[in-house]
Amino acid sequence: MASAGGGDRLSALLDVVLEHVLSFLPSVDAVRTCLLAQRWRGLWLSTPSQRVDGESVKECHRFLDHMLLLRGHAPVDTCDLSFNDFSKRDVPYLNLMCRVRVLRFYADWRRGERLPVGDLPLITNTLTRHGAALMSIVLAVFVQGMIQTILCFLMDCHPLRV
Amino acid sequence: MAAPESGDGNNGAARMVTLISSDNTRFEVEAAAASLSQTLQLTILDGGGGGGDGIPLPNVDSATLSKVLEYCIKHAPAAANGGAPNATAVDRAELERFDNEFVNIDQSVLYSLIMAAHNLEIEGLQSLVAKKVADMIKGKSPMEIRRTLGFPDPTPEEQAEMNAHMLEYGWAYE
Numbered sequence: 446m447a448s449a450g451g452g453d454r455l456s457a458l459l460d461v462v463l464e465h466v467l468s469f470l471p472s473v474d475a476v477r478t479c480l481l482a483q484r485w486r487g488l489w490l491s492t493p494s495q496r497v498d499g500e501s502v503k504e505c506h507r508f509l510d511h512m513l514l515l516r517g518h519a520p521v522d523t524c525d526l527s528f529n530d531f532s533k534r535d536v537p538y539l540n541l542m543c544r545v546r547v548l549r550f551y552a553d554w555r556r557g558e559r560l561p562v563g564d565l566p567l568i569t570n571t572l573t574r575h576g577a578a579l580m581s582i583v584l585a586v587f588v589q590g591m592i593q594t595i596l597c598f599l600m601d602c603h604p605l606r607v
Numbered sequence: 608m609a610a611p612e613s614g615d616g617n618n619g620a621a622r623m624v625t626l627i628s629s630d631n632t633r634f635e636v637e638a639a640a641a642s643l644s645q646t647l648q649l650t651i652l653d654g655g656g657g658g659g660d661g662i663p664l665p666n667v668d669s670a671t672l673s674k675v676l677e678y679c680i681k682h683a684p685a686a687a688n689g690g691a692p693n694a695t696a697v698d699r700a701e702l703e704r705f706d707n708e709f710v711n712i713d714q715s716v717l718y719s720l721i722m723a724a725h726n727l728e729i730e731g732l733q734s735l736v737a738k739k740v741a742d743m744i745k746g747k748s749p750m751e752i753r754r755t756l757g758f759p760d761p762t763p764e765e766q767a768e769m770n771a772h773m774l775e776y777g778w779a780y781e
Contacts, residue, residue, distance in 0.1 A: 451757020454718045455740070462725050463734065469741035476779040480749040480769050481758060511778040 456484040462493070467492040468523075473513060490515060493522035499527055502535040509538060624656030626676070626726035633661055636676050640683040645728035666726050671719040674712075678732050681705050687729075706765055710739040749773070 467475040475489040499505035624637040656662040724732040
């Protein structure tokens, strides 16, 4: 059982320590910590990482919309996105979330649909505009649970096939 | 502290340093283990902490320091190997098993460790304890999180505030 005052001791830690804790959480859990105490209200907003795992962008879009809106221009270092289902119409969402240094994106591509690889350099354009210095994007595309393609976009924004 | 398991010093014996906790307990430990702390590393490189001197750590009590050093001693060999790229799967599994058991501790000890890991800048330990707290939060309702982390039950005012917040943050509870 929790010792008395444990929560207060935790709340007394520095922002940077609590943000480190939140960085290990999926974004949905990080957001929920704002209910713990006044101290925690805005912490999730300044956590430099986002993690969203979901069935599909469609299923998560309300969450994504609110999160992106509230975060505004708060800097994000790392963004991990994982969807079981992802298709070409979801690419704009990816663009919204990619003002980051590292984007790791895992998706199970719809069978039969052409991979919108031609559209994806849009992502790197956005990153360039925002001046990410050490950008790397790892895009793992899964088809039926198997890694099909891994694309690495490096500083010069040329996709490299691995 | 226990005798070093292996010495890689020039004369066969590993260099030892002494750390002094806030309650004046002295801990003698291999320099390689203590150097996992970024905070201590420079002092140790400068030759500090040896002989009768010792490095005082006014922010860390002896119970916490002993726990911190347990972690450092276990992780020092792998760290010396540069993150052990050639470590065997068995070694890695053993470290993982150690880590899991290491954070299976009383909450007050865990919170002290978080502070100590931060002050001493021991990267691996910082992540290990932060991840442990994150695991205590993951997938729970606000009330469950409060109880798990040791927050007192909310007063009626706090409860009302929580309810209002939950309405506002409905999108995070779908």
